[in-house]
Amino acid sequence: MSDTAPLVKIEGLHKSYGGVVKVLQGLDIEMKAGDRVVVIGPSGGGKSTLLRVLMGLEQIDRGSVGFGGKPYICANGNGKTTIDAKVRRSIGMVFQHYTLFPHLDVIGNLILAPMKVRGEKKAEAEARAMALLTRFGLAQKAKAYPAQLSGGQKQRVAIARALMLDPKLMLFDEVTSALDPELVAEVEQVILQLAQQQMPMVIVTHDMWFAKNIASRVIFCAGGVVVEDGPPEQVLGSPKEERTREFIERVFHIKH
Amino acid sequence: MNYSFDFASVFRNFGPLWDGLLVTVELTIAANAIGLTLGFGLALLVMSRFAVIRLPVTLFIEFFRCTPAIIQIVWFFYCVPMLFNVFLGSVTMGILALGLNLAAFNAEAYRASIQAVPREQLDAGVALGLNPFQRILYIVLPTAVRNSMPVLLTNGIGIFQQSALVAIVAVQDLMYQGKTLATQTYRPIETFTIVALFYFAVSFPVSQVVGYLERRREALAS
Numbered sequence: 001m002s003d004t005a006p007l008v009k010i011e012g013l014h015k016s017y018g019g020v021v022k023v024l025q026g027l028d029i030e031m032k033a034g035d036r037v038v039v040i041g042p043s044g045g046g047k048s049t050l051l052r053v054l055m056g057l058e059q060i061d062r063g064s065v066g067f068g069g070k071p072y073i074c075a076n077g078n079g080k081t082t083i084d085a086k087v088r089r090s091i092g093m094v095f096q097h098y099t100l101f102p103h104l105d106v107i108g109n110l111i112l113a114p115m116k117v118r119g120e121k122k123a124e125a126e127a128r129a130m131a132l133l134t135r136f137g138l139a140q141k142a143k144a145y146p147a148q149l150s151g152g153q154k155q156r157v158a159i160a161r162a163l164m165l166d167p168k169l170m171l172f173d174e175v176t177s178a179l180d181p182e183l184v185a186e187v188e189q190v191i192l193q194l195a196q197q198q199m200p201m202v203i204v205t206h207d208m209w210f211a212k213n214i215a216s217r218v219i220f221c222a223g224g225v226v227v228e229d230g231p232p233e234q235v236l237g238s239p240k241e242e243r244t245r246e247f248i249e250r251v252f253h254i255k256h
Numbered sequence: 257m258n259y260s261f262d263f264a265s266v267f268r269n270f271g272p273l274w275d276g277l278l279v280t281v282e283l284t285i286a287a288n289a290i291g292l293t294l295g296f297g298l299a300l301l302v303m304s305r306f307a308v309i310r311l312p313v314t315l316f317i318e319f320f321r322c323t324p325a326i327i328q329i330v331w332f333f334y335c336v337p338m339l340f341n342v343f344l345g346s347v348t349m350g351i352l353a354l355g356l357n358l359a360a361f362n363a364e365a366y367r368a369s370i371q372a373v374p375r376e377q378l379d380a381g382v383a384l385g386l387n388p389f390q391r392i393l394y395i396v397l398p399t400a401v402r403n404s405m406p407v408l409l410t411n412g413i414g415i416f417q418q419s420a421l422v423a424i425v426a427v428q429d430l431m432y433q434g435k436t437l438a439t440q441t442y443r444p445i446e447t448f449t450i451v452a453l454f455y456f457a458v459s460f461p462v463s464q465v466v467g468y469l470e471r472r473r474e475a476l477a478s
Contacts, residue, residue: 055382056382085387093380095376099374101395117385
């Protein structure tokens, strides 16, 4: 992968549910390795669907996604989607509702995939897991079960679990939306910490303060297309497009 | 009340009751072995995408769920030998009838708990690179088995009690021995009281375990 090649290259991406509900209607996005992209926009505008497509969780109607200069996802035209499972393994995702496995303790959640997918030794995986948990201030929770954790702790564990596979890109889908307000900061701190280490990421969020602080680039998505794309100061501060301005004003009015 | 209880004649004949209890426990264990394994297979088949598989299995399950167990037992005992010209002995027939009945009920318990595993859990599995087989093995199965455990155990004790029905086709279980003893001693009230205590002594501890598992599951669920 050369430095100039984009990390993610989305071309002509169309996605509908059952051909009726058109969610993504022709997306073209290029993302560089150093980008931290925040996707904002109204509900139903396709933000979460975009992340799910990037994670390889969805079939697509048309278009393609390249990753690291290689083809990753491709619509074959006959309704089938090819997803390169090897490429998919270099992407990590954190979901809105934690999705920790309830029957495994924290460390069990962290080491499952490294052991089963990569064949890593248990002791080795556990050592890496403990190092990550320590870094996230969760070392004393290693033996706790998900039900015994707060929402903020669960979400930090979910982030650590995704990091165990050394992803080259992290996807965050409204990871603080289900949290009590006082728990939001601890999760956002962890993501900011990752940002400082130059982890490429795509974030869907409704938290404009967070968006402003973490984004190197903001994409406003509505009606299944990219309406505006630019640095945070522009898109959040002085948007060019009327639709973006309306949305930003509405969001900030609700907030204040 | 003029009746004077006389348990002594029952206590003198504990031997046959013990033998009967042993048969009842054997029936229960064998029926549960069928019910737990076949039930899981049926649950997977009933969720099949293909109607050719799904419909006959659904019919099988609903037949056993929607007819009285006593009719199933009688049917197995009298109709199967006539129709198919096989007779496998009354205990085997009893086990088959009870086992298939239990499998039908357990299949529903398994199916419900497999379908109750949130889709997002599987998405997380994909995001972590687990292949479809690993997702079933490490994510769906542990959660589904744990969630269905209380119902499986309840069904299991249910079959312990239902097994009393095989007495009518001359399987020498606890109920059968009780009936015989009642006739011999002319003490039906005492005999059946003792028989009831036998059933209770086995069922009650198991149902307490079920209750404990249920509470623990609720505490862990989130």
